[in-house]
Amino acid sequence: MAGTLPRRESVIIRGAWVLTMGAAGALENGAVHIADGVIRQVGSYADLRREHPTLPVVGDGFGLVIPGLVNAHTHLSEALIPGMGSELTLYEWGERLVTPVARHLTAEMARKGTVLKAAEMIRSGVTFVNDMFVHSNPGSQASMGVLEGLVEVGMRGMVSFGAEDSLGETTETPPMSVDEVMQEHQELSSAAQASELVGFRYGIGTLLGQSDELLEAGADACRTNGWPVHTHLCEVREEIVHSSLRWSRRPIQQADRLGFLDVPLIAAHAIWVRQSDIDQLAEAGGSVVHNPVANMILGAGVCPLARWLAADVSVGIGTDGAASNDSQNMLEAVKMAALLQKVHALDPAVINAREVLEMATLGGARALGIQGQVGSLETGKRADLVCLRPTVELAAIHDPYQQVVYCAGPRSVGEVWVDGRRLLADGHLTTIDEPARIDRARELARSLARQAGLEGNLSRL
Ligand SMILES: [Zn+2]
Incomplete structure (x- = not known):
């Protein structure tokens, strides 16, 4: 099988x-x-x-x-840690759940987790996934596991490595060096190039999560290789405040200054934006992914979809990761995309079903620059x-x-x-032995939570 x-x-x-x-x-x-x-x-x-x-x-x-539905933003590296920390805000969730897992996550875990979550995605009609690996485990090349998992299953997608080397003061996880991070990007890019159905993007977890040195090295590599970018932008209010304190600029302005808007860029969330941010990203040809379920779980806010669409920006829909959704059910994300806009605007006519389905198919394909191949x-x-x-x-x-x-x-x-x-x-x-995969993932998930010190820790928060 x-x-x-x-x-x-x-x-x-x-x-x-x-x-x-x-x-x-x-x-x-x-x-x-x-x-x-x-x-x-x-x-x-x-x-x-x-x-x-x-x-x-x-x-x-x-x-x-x-x-086939286009899941325009997720993190398959979170496949083994769903159902924890659902009462945390984004910053707490990142430091207390995602970061501790980083150094224990191996390529093998990533591959098995990817196959498991691919099953969930295929069962909800997904044929393309835009993924970002959000853990960094020095020396492990763990991000390769996601690519291997997608190839094994036969799914179309894009992979990226969103390593961060500026992880805050409360974590004990050692950051990867800039050279190590850039080498993993290169290797992931080469491996994707050799695969039939999987492409590559340059991942930036968040601008704020990276040192100035890594940001500059990444911008250089994107310019040199023509790599498109996959990142999170303007997800929560704290991000805007920290960006202003660190750079005296808003995140989209800073991305532009670094040169990341000179290549195709897809930004997950894009919630905390002013009209000037929308105009700037639109002018640069950037695109946006709406992740309604993750936004609701983390209490992050509501993406101003109508304003992005009015600016002619391509918008896709994503599940976001298994640790912040916590499901990979794309049909659920599609429905929630409609419902969240309706309740936020207090207007059932603010978006219709055809528009929402278009975002989950052709819109997502446009946002990723693959509309010539798929999406309709x-x-x-x-x-x-x-x-x-x-x-x-x-x-x-x-x-x-x-x-x-x-x-x-x-x-x-x-x-x-x-x-x-x-x-x-x-x-x-047809390509996944589902019961066997669930069995194996169960053991791995327990072991990962134990190694990361998470077992029983986050459910009571
Ligand atoms: Zn995300």
């Missing part, structure tokens, strides 16, 4: 509706023909069937077909798509967009293809 990827299929996938998220819009009684990892044709089921009478058909006239069901794009089956949640389909955003759950996700390979078939993972 695990270890080898399934073959690329030549098949017709049909549904009561195909939501292309492209120019063709929503097709009733539609279908998609995929072959050799590519979308060959999108149209009515009757037409595609007539043209290809002998091809196998997946799906029926009752389910829904959508592009259009001829010539890679065959990354999801078939939602007519479970009880989808028994009555009046408006297919609302049905996906407000009703669908992981149980509705029947089939998932990445690059034409079926990673979920009739609700069964």
Whole structure:
């Protein structure tokens, strides 16, 4: 079962509706023909069937077909530490949960955790994940484990290493040297280049978490290599205050001054912003990821989505990490993205279901610069798509967009293809032995919590 990827299929996938998220819009009684990892044709089921009478058909006239969801921001390195510290603010959570884990997290743990959480993501319709490794364990090359896990599962994605070397005064974790950090970036980049489906971004956990020396070395490397950046920006009010105290500038101004806006930059959160910040990032062509569940758990704030979209900034949706969400259920994040905006604006019309689903598909792809390959069901794009089956949640389909955003759950996700390979078939993972993975992860998670001194420590806070 695990270890080898399934073959690329030549098949017709049909549904009561195909939501292309492209120019063709929503097709009733539609279908998609995929072959050799590519979308060959999108149209009515009757037409595609007539043209290809002998091809196998997946799906029926009752389910829904959508592009694979793009999880535009998460941390698979947190896979083994969910369900702890949920009453902490971001700064406390970082110092008391994430940082103590850093020096104990090995590449093997990262790989096994990645496979485990990939199962959760695939089951919620994710085909692409933009990941940032947020732990630094000197000498371990642990970030490589995430890349290896994604390759093993057959998932498309981008990896980055968000090491910090300025970790505050309360932690005993020794920081990595600037040379060690830069070497790990280089090695991760080379390994990603050698993989078929995984790309690389230069990770910056936060600007404030890095020494001036590391910030400058990173900016140099991005300029030299043309590396795009993946970072967190303007997540909590404290970040704005500390940035002002350290640099007399707001975080987006500081990112610009360092040169990080000269390359494509994707910023998670972007909550605590002024109009001048929005204009500056928009002008530079930067993009944003909204992570509603993590923002609510940490009490961080509400991303001003309407203002970002009005400035023509590409916005994707992310789950954020397994330690700050704490789930990797993308369908939940999609629904929460809509609900959080509605309750914040006290206006149910502030965002509609189609707009939210677009952010989770084509919007996320645009934010990551991969809209030419994925994000919508259009001829010539890679065959990354999801078939939602007519479970009880989808028994009555009046408006297919609302049905996906407000009703669908992981149980509705029947089939998932990445690059034409079926990673979920009739609700069964084809590249992951799920029960065995859960067993192994359980032991590793206990051992990691024990080594990091977290066992039983955070649940009572
Ligand atoms: Zn994050």
